[in-house]
Amino acid sequence: MNAKKTRLMAAKVMGISRWHIFKDIMLMESLAQTFVGLRTGVSIALVIVIVAEMFIGSETGLGHRIIDAQQVFNIKDMYASILITGALGYLLNLAFLLIEKKTVHWNSKA
Amino acid sequence: MTHPLSLNPDYKGPQLPQYATRPDTHVTIRGLSKAFAGQPLYTDLNLDLPRGKIVSIFGPNGCGKSTLMNMIAGLIPVDKGDILFDGKTLAQTTIGYVFQNYRDALFPWMSARANIAYPLIRHGMSKADVNARVEELTQMFDIRFDLKRYPYELSGGQQQTVCIMRALATRPEVMFLDEPFSALDFEMTLFIRDKLQEVQLATGVTMLIVSHDLEDAVFLADEILLLTRRPTQIAEIVPFDLPRPRGSEIMSHPEFIRVKAHTLEIFKREMAL
Numbered sequence: 117m118n119a120k121k122t123r124l125m126a127a128k129v130m131g132i133s134r135w136h137i138f139k140d141i142m143l144m145e146s147l148a149q150t151f152v153g154l155r156t157g158v159s160i161a162l163v164i165v166i167v168a169e170m171f172i173g174s175e176t177g178l179g180h181r182i183i184d185a186q187q188v189f190n191i192k193d194m195y196a197s198i199l200i201t202g203a204l205g206y207l208l209n210l211a212f213l214l215i216e217k218k219t220v221h222w223n224s225k226a
Numbered sequence: 227m228t229h230p231l232s233l234n235p236d237y238k239g240p241q242l243p244q245y246a247t248r249p250d251t252h253v254t255i256r257g258l259s260k261a262f263a264g265q266p267l268y269t270d271l272n273l274d275l276p277r278g279k280i281v282s283i284f285g286p287n288g289c290g291k292s293t294l295m296n297m298i299a300g301l302i303p304v305d306k307g308d309i310l311f312d313g314k315t316l317a318q319t320t321i322g323y324v325f326q327n328y329r330d331a332l333f334p335w336m337s338a339r340a341n342i343a344y345p346l347i348r349h350g351m352s353k354a355d356v357n358a359r360v361e362e363l364t365q366m367f368d369i370r371f372d373l374k375r376y377p378y379e380l381s382g383g384q385q386q387t388v389c390i391m392r393a394l395a396t397r398p399e400v401m402f403l404d405e406p407f408s409a410l411d412f413e414m415t416l417f418i419r420d421k422l423q424e425v426q427l428a429t430g431v432t433m434l435i436v437s438h439d440l441e442d443a444v445f446l447a448d449e450i451l452l453l454t455r456r457p458t459q460i461a462e463i464v465p466f467d468l469p470r471p472r473g474s475e476i477m478s479h480p481e482f483i484r485v486k487a488h489t490l491e492i493f494k495r496e497m498a499l
Contacts, residue, residue, distance in 0.1 A: 122327055
């Protein structure tokens with residue numbers, strides 16, 4: 117929790133209770149960092165899922181498709197799956213970025 | 227056998243250290259002590275702040291102007307001493323505080339209007355009352371910009387105006403202003419100076435202003451509280467009682483110039499020590 121000190125003092129002077137300082141100020145202020153974490157998380161999650169599908173044995177999924185195509189030298193299918201995976205990562209990141217902009221609209225400006 | 231002190235007919239109760247209370251006192255400070263890292267800043271400070279007046283605190287760098295104000299506002303703990311508002315403690319008193327850094331003081335996730343309403347809502351005021359109060363403040367400050375906008379969409383002066391409105395929303399008894407002009411351009415400084423006087427006249431709130439600009443300090447003040455270098459004592463309390471509202475033309479008034487020169491003289495004397 118790294119809320120601006122002035123903001124906490126402002127709330128304290130108003131006589132706001134500790135619970136409301138936590139809920140209304142600290143939590144709101146932490147949102148910006150939370151979204152940075154979410155965006156990193158979604159990228160890593162995608163990588164893990166694809167790799168898990170490749171090697172830990174699954175019947176479906178993009179990772180499974182890539183490794184299957186590679187085994188039988190189906191180059192077209194393999195690259196198609198790799199490119200789709202890349203596009204999926206990009207779009208997920210974009211979607212989170214848009215949500216972030218909507219939710220923490222003040223972030224880059226305040 | 228010695229009699230208990232209280233049975234002595236001459237005894238008048240516990241005496242505060244040779245310091246008579248002024249009749250118009252609002253904030254009473256007694257025996258205030260504060261040290262930072264073993265270095266005493268204030269030792270046994272006694273001070274009365276008059277009711278319904280504007281007091282400017284002025285002094286050399288690092289003498290603890292802001293510290294004094296923050297201690298009164300309860301933002302910095304005191305080592306020793308009492309601070310009472312009309313005999314009440316801080317917890318029983320409504321105060322308002324305007325920070326130097328308005329950008330950090332406002333809540334950027336709320337619109338300007340929601341910022342002003344926030345302390346009211348948290349004090350359990352009904353929605354209709356909150357709206358009425360915000361409307362009243364908007365009238366008082368003659369707000370022309372859209373309060374539905376977010377703080378970062380407003381200019382510096384507008385943001386500081388919102389800060390002052392928020393501080394006033396709860397009808398505080400005492401209002402603290404920590405260098406409210408230092409981040410503003412001259413035009414906004416003039417505007418906010420006028421507004422502060424207007425508000426003070428309308429509400430009769432006791433105001434305490436820390437300023438590092440002598441002109442601002444004298445212009446707004448009924449009394450200028452001059453502090454010495456560390457360890458800080460009160461150098462002098464200079465009264466300045468030109469009638470209000472004071473327009474910028476009083477800056478060439480002989481009384482203004484006299485008080486300013488006198489204040490500067492004491493300031494220089496304190497600097498030289």
